[in-house]
Amino acid sequence: MLGVMERADAARNRARILEAAGRLFAAEGAPNVTMDDIARAAGVGRGTLYRRYPDRAAIALALLDEHERALQEELLRGDPPLGPGAPPAARLAAFYAAMVRLLEDHAHLVLGAETGRSRFTTGAYGFWRAHVRSLLVAADAPDPDALVEPLLAPLAPEVYGFQRHDRGLTAEQIASALARLADGVLGTSR
Amino acid sequence: MLGVMERADAARNRARILEAAGRLFAAEGAPNVTMDDIARAAGVGRGTLYRRYPDRAAIALALLDEHERALQEELLRGDPPLGPGAPPAARLAAFYAAMVRLLEDHAHLVLGAETGRSRFTTGAYGFWRAHVRSLLVAADAPDPDALVEPLLAPLAPEVYGFQRHDRGLTAEQIASALARLADGVLGTSR
């Protein structure tokens, strides 16, 4: 498929690993799952597991990949306000809403994948960053490079999880607060 | 001093531990320092170390304590715009500026203390949270509880560190972007 063939047993084990990891992440919470757990649950040796995925984050990332790709596609070519065509403030609010949905649906994965510093080094973060930055530029915001990270920071899994579970907020409350944030920074009133 | 006396050797060792930990954090970066390192550098056994500080975060917190207290005092009773008297947007911007200074001066400590989820469980976070929330209330912002965390999120040590070192921004750029954020959300234009 990609020039080089993948052996049948390799493909089978990849599937087993992802299936087992997804199940364990959902059941136990990503941070509580060890590489050993995954290997055992997948019926696979440690060596096999490490051959493909150097750490838990890589597995969670692989599981997350398709969802993130779908959203990225929509941002680039979907209908407004998520896709191009709407004013920046509206697009940012729509992006926030979509990310809230993603965090809500895949909290266990995201918490395993993008926690702490490693968050910034994933390809996905780079994409979100570029997107929000382009909205800032479109809105003529001064120093967009300094404003991007603050606007992305509320989407850190830890922050979302804290609001949602420790503070007892609903996904709607969070999304609407972020919409207000978007409007305050990029809105027409400025 | 506090009802129960602390034995002389205990006091001496506490001082040794804090001194050694501060030195190591600054030299090696907090995440790279093990409990063992600290015990050894302090000339103290593991047991002694664990007796007082259950983990690295507790030590960093103890080292940070006085600086955070000073800022908290200023927020409550200092001159405007940091202290009471100025309009909410200005006070929030001043708070951001003060936090940037704190992060800048004690990055190594903060990175050891408030990383990841544990950040939210420190007493200091509760204080910052209450302060920002009161500013939101004073500005008649809707649903202040949902807006607090997003406004505090950019101050997460990981975010600051990423902007400052990976992205190469200056402390001034960050502070001024946050000032704009403060004005966008709480400013008079809304």
Add this chain to the structure above:
DNA sequence: CAATAAGTGGACATCGTGTCCATTTGACGC
């Protein structure tokens, strides 16, 4: 100068990580 409770330090058990390599197994040409 006891008596005693607080304090000490390092050995130990435990756990998770990541590496290494002898063995197995699937793919491919014949």
Add this chain to the structure above:
DNA sequence: GCGTCAAATGGACACGATGTCCACTTATTG
């Protein structure tokens, strides 16, 4: 079918950090 060979496997291993436990030491108090 079958031999060949590189890819793939899996579990043993070494390592590093954590946190606990307890026999011993030391400061304090009357």
